[in-house]
Amino acid sequence: MIPAIVVFLYLAAILYVGVFAFRRGKNTSEDFFVAGRSLGPWVFLLTVFGTNMTAFAILGSSGLAYQRGIGVYGLMASSSALVIPLCLLFIGTKLWSVGKKYGHMTQVQYFRDRWECDGIGTFLFALTALMMIPYLVIGIMGGGQTLEAISGGLVPYWFGGGLVALVVMAYVFFGGMRGVAWVNAFQTTMFLLFGGIAFFLIARNLGGFDRIVGEILADPGKAPLLTRQRISPEEFFSYSFIPLSSIMFPHMAIMCMTAKSVVSFKKTVVWYPVCMLLIWLPSVFLGVVAAHQFPGLRPGESDDVLLRMLSANTHVIVAGVLGAAIMACVMATDSQIMALCTMFTTDVVSHYGGDRIGESRRILAGRAFAVLFTVIGYVLALSLKDIKSIFDLAVRFGFSGFSALAPVMLAALYWRRSTKWGAFAAAAWVVVVTAALWWMQEASAGIAPKPGQSPVPIFPALGDLFLRTPGGVTVHGFNPVMPLCFGATLLVIVVSLLTRPPGHETIRKYFPAEAENRA
Amino acid sequence: MKATALTLLVLVFYALHQDVWNWDRAEPLLFGFLPIGLTYHAVYTLCAAGLLALLVRFAWPSGLEPDEDGTSAERKEETR
Numbered sequence: 001m002i003p004a005i006v007v008f009l010y011l012a013a014i015l016y017v018g019v020f021a022f023r024r025g026k027n028t029s030e031d032f033f034v035a036g037r038s039l040g041p042w043v044f045l046l047t048v049f050g051t052n053m054t055a056f057a058i059l060g061s062s063g064l065a066y067q068r069g070i071g072v073y074g075l076m077a078s079s080s081a082l083v084i085p086l087c088l089l090f091i092g093t094k095l096w097s098v099g100k101k102y103g104h105m106t107q108v109q110y111f112r113d114r115w116e117c118d119g120i121g122t123f124l125f126a127l128t129a130l131m132m133i134p135y136l137v138i139g140i141m142g143g144g145q146t147l148e149a150i151s152g153g154l155v156p157y158w159f160g161g162g163l164v165a166l167v168v169m170a171y172v173f174f175g176g177m178r179g180v181a182w183v184n185a186f187q188t189t190m191f192l193l194f195g196g197i198a199f200f201l202i203a204r205n206l207g208g209f210d211r212i213v214g215e216i217l218a219d220p221g222k223a224p225l226l227t228r229q230r231i232s233p234e235e236f237f238s239y240s241f242i243p244l245s246s247i248m249f250p251h252m253a254i255m256c257m258t259a260k261s262v263v264s265f266k267k268t269v270v271w272y273p274v275c276m277l278l279i280w281l282p283s284v285f286l287g288v289v290a291a292h293q294f295p296g297l298r299p300g301e302s303d304d305v306l307l308r309m310l311s312a313n314t315h316v317i318v319a320g321v322l323g324a325a326i327m328a329c330v331m332a333t334d335s336q337i338m339a340l341c342t343m344f345t346t347d348v349v350s351h352y353g354g355d356r357i358g359e360s361r362r363i364l365a366g367r368a369f370a371v372l373f374t375v376i377g378y379v380l381a382l383s384l385k386d387i388k389s390i391f392d393l394a395v396r397f398g399f400s401g402f403s404a405l406a407p408v409m410l411a412a413l414y415w416r417r418s419t420k421w422g423a424f425a426a427a428a429w430v431v432v433v434t435a436a437l438w439w440m441q442e443a444s445a446g447i448a449p450k451p452g453q454s455p456v457p458i459f460p461a462l463g464d465l466f467l468r469t470p471g472g473v474t475v476h477g478f479n480p481v482m483p484l485c486f487g488a489t490l491l492v493i494v495v496s497l498l499t500r501p502p503g504h505e506t507i508r509k510y511f512p513a514e515a516e517n518r519a
Numbered sequence: 520m521k522a523t524a525l526t527l528l529v530l531v532f533y534a535l536h537q538d539v540w541n542w543d544r545a546e547p548l549l550f551g552f553l554p555i556g557l558t559y560h561a562v563y564t565l566c567a568a569g570l571l572a573l574l575v576r577f578a579w580p581s582g583l584e585p586d587e588d589g590t591s592a593e594r595k596e597e598t599r
């Protein structure tokens with residue numbers, strides 16, 4: 001129970017940080033939704049990074065490494081360390097710039113204006129909001145699992161998840177984006193500090209990692225975990241498309257609007273990979289070590305191996321502090337709640353309500369949405385417990401879909417000839433293919449091979465076109481995110497070329513330099 | 520020329536992510552416990568930071584920063 005008490009104290013501390021942010025805030029909607037566009041370089045780095053470090057990153061990565069080995073680091077972390085900062089450099093900065101110039105707070109506001117069309121904004125709003133829900137749910141699930149595991153089962157899942165949801169809701173409600181940013185910066189700092197300590201304490205208690213790794217190497221059943229034999233080269237390659245999702249996640253796009261100056265992006269772009277290394281490397285490695293210490297866990301059960309390692313190998317007080325550090329990353333769900341509030345208030349209430357909706361009413365609407373989405377997330381987290389592994393849930397419904405929308409954003413920012421119909425076509429492709437993949441995944445659940453076993457054809461008549469692997473459905477062995485991205489890119493190009501581009505004034509507004517050159 | 524060189528550099532670096540030569544082997548172990556596949560990608564991550572520093576220095580997008588008061592030259596012109 002002592003570790004759980006430490007986590008409770010930690011939750012109280014971040015609640016205080018959030019409320020403190022509330023006292024520093026101004027009563028304007030720009031301050032509530034994008035922190036008055038005032039975040040400096042270091043807070044911006046820690047906040048952007050903390051926003052991406054979720055239950056998926058910490059619990060999901062170690063849980064997956066437990067099943068599939070060290071390749072999980074290359075699968076997600078080293079590719080993200082390149083692709084996410086590239087997205088921030090070439091897309092995030094542009095978004096920040098148009099946001100600051102024209103007062104946009106969300107992607108949807110930009111899309112509506114850029115393509116002179118309400119409908120494309122509304123469609124993308126509905127699609128991204130829907131795809132955000134699973135991402136929000138895994139944060140609350142992770143909170144419940146963390147507290148349950150760290151207290152040895154004394155704090156039940158429903159209570160832990162509820163407590164996390166309540167605390168997050170409170171500082172989003174009061175502090176808005178500034179509260180979220182400060183809490184994220186605090187949490188990321190805490191995790192970076194204590195993550196390393198955890199790694200060395202666990203190593204010492206186990207008698208050194210060299211001994212454990214030697215034993216794993218000597219065991220033919222576990223030795224593949226130290227290689228990439230449980231991941232195919234096709235899957236490994238196609239996973240590098242997943243980090244494209246980073247810039248299409250509404251919470252990341254909105255976060256890009258919070259920087260005080262575009263210079264804030266420079267530190268984030270350069271230091272982001274270093275932060276990735278510091279958090280993912282120990283998480284993945286400990287997942288593999290856990291396979292030696294706690295053998296036989298099924299995919300859903302292995303999501304909490306990191307917490308099991310902490311509880312089994314460190315003192316109760318230390319486990320509590322470090323459990324709180326893990327909680328820090330798990331609770332990145334605040335950004336999702338904040339993003340949903342901002343989107344619903346800005347893209348629906350303000351957009352359709354017009355000038356009748358004053359500043360104070362916008363903030364009130366934002367707070368009401370914070371409560372609503374927290375309750376929805378909590379209810380879903382309770383009903384989905386033990387049904388799907390955190391990793392699967394996030395990747396299948398969130399990451400792949402958002403990645404496939406990245407070409408839409410690129411087209412909007414860099415291709416003046418792109419049109420709303422091109423964007424519609426790409427978004428519709430994402431909806432249809434994601435739904436088809438979901439159906440295939442469910443339909444092939446009965447033939448899914450176990451980790452280490454060969455993939456199984458889903459439709460034998462089609463050969464290897466659709467295979468069922470332990471992780472899900474593949475297309476010719478590649479993760480579906482790849483055909484999703486290629487299809488979306490092709491559609492946005494072809495359909496844009498076949499349809500009428502936005503008016504000259506809009507082009508001049510968003511591509512002033514090109515317009516001048518042409519003149 | 521500079522843009523082409525940097526684009527090529529990024530593409531080559533992206534290709535190096537697919538280190539098929541490390542696929543089936545765990546050894547050598549760095550510090551006696553870190554498998555070669557993990558070591559390679561840890562070093563790759565650090566090199567990514569170096570590459571990104573180069574891009575920030577030599578490929579920073581232009582025309583991003585609005586004027587001091589937060590408005591762009593274009594918007595001021597519209598207002599006038």
